Amino acid sequence: MSEFNCPDRRRSGIFNRPMALIAIIVGIIAALTANHSRAATPFPDAASARFSVTVSGQGPDIILIPGLASSGAVWDDTVMHLKGHYRLHVLNLAGFAGEPAGANTDGEILAPSVEAIDAYIKASHLQKPVVVGHSLGGLMALMLAKAHPEDTGKLVIVDTLPYVGVIFSPTATVDMVRPQAAAMRDGMVAAPADAFRAQQAAGTARLVTDPDNQAKLLDWSMTSDRRVLAESFYEDMTIDLRPDLAAINTPTVLIYPVAAGEDATTTEATYQANYATKPNMTFHRIDNSRHFIMLDQPAVFQSALESALK
Template sequence: MKTSVLLKIKLLLILSVLIPISELFAQRLISTEIVGNGQPIILIHGMSSSKGVWDETVERYQSQYELHLVSIKGFGNKEIESSEHILAQIKNEVIQYVKDNTLTKPILIGHSMGGFLGLWAAAEEPDLFGKIVSVDGVPYFPVLQMPGITPETAQPMVDAMKAQFANSDENSARATQEMIVSTMIATDSKREKVVQMGIDSNPEVIGQAYGEMFLTDIRDKVSEIKIPVLVFGAWAAYKNYGATKESVASGYKSQLANIENVTFLLADKAYHFVFYDEPDWFYDNLDEFIATK
């Protein structure tokens, strides 16, 4: 037994000399599928989702661009990998992926959590990406619904949230997922696909990642972003709670004010999955942004 352990340690030491540490330990949480040819575009899905949310996007752009579809352990699958901070690790792995594959100024498009990660990555590596597109992802999303919240005051909610995810059974998980998705997608025919992604996800991973979204505030970092940024926002899901288009727009703009080169567009009717609810409007604006030199 002792000999076997020593051999493993020696092998690891040999590998650490032959292969950079960043390559040995990179991409523990993410994997990628590459489709198409052309300028690279990285696509990162949101919470409790998978790369399947981008099916229409792939269909539209695969003949013009090289699409790098990111999959994450525990999202849309039951895999799990221990991590002290899932979101930071995903962000770091995406950055390392771009460097390891020598991608030249890729465009990063992220939905929700993926958009947040894109903004964070661009703030930390201002020269690495070409453009960032965030689909309803902002530097600190809880503030949009709970003005005044901070990572410190959010901790009790995070603890309760993690416990709820950990203790949910299959039936309650479906009911919860259906309820959540109904507030995020206005188009009935698009809901079941995303519901199933949530059910297929690992509840422990999702609970941790949700909690980290409440505890990770990058509003003081985004001033480091120098490249063009396009942010799509949504407000229609909040109007039954007294929100107006103007009040919601103000909340987004306050979070994006420190980004030097940002374009903000607010959908009229779409919920959180803007590309499902207003696809023509979404893709017309996305086409123009990514094509602009």
């Protein structure tokens, strides 16, 4: 996680644990061995790609969106577990974790990427796929359901808030957070490589427990396009979907972690308060995990996801 003037989140509950969207995360998707799989394909094409897609498995369609600076490889264990019963479309967002920046080289990133996901669903003739998103990917899933409610039958969002600015303060607004988010964005771009690496290393240790996974997250962070990373972070910090939740009727399951030593009651209350106006909302808690639940508690996460898919 980037440490550009990050607020102290050790006050209580969810604020004890950094959210991954300031964190920097996860690498290049591994080749999948299932039948009916194909190599990562840029969409819509290499020059104008917002992401590439790797498809494997057979069955009902699931789209998996990684978080900030993450590669689709964050879903590898999940894909191996599900591909016998589902067709999985794993996205690698352009500019993250070694993926070519494509159309994300300039300008806005999140909204155009969401529109590209809509275009992919329609071009692929997918019928109401489940969309699974981690952190920033969860925000994108909510944005998709808001803009194109016809696209998806269900959302499963993993440790995502409708406005991540509340990590600064429970009463935060976009106007309050914007100056600090801009400074953090600019700091990410300007930081020397050694300073940036040190900042990312400090952050990854708080996002996942296993040292090998921490090393992977750091490597993937360092191979992300710095401009894409910083701009995506800034947009994440300045998009507040709370006013839109009441109109997002898509059934949604939130899977969220409670790390060792956290107050589970406070964490649960924070999530429920932030999603209070969202209809068709279900919460699933996983204990003894940091932000990367699929890495810290893979078997428990897979069980929770399978339950959410029913």
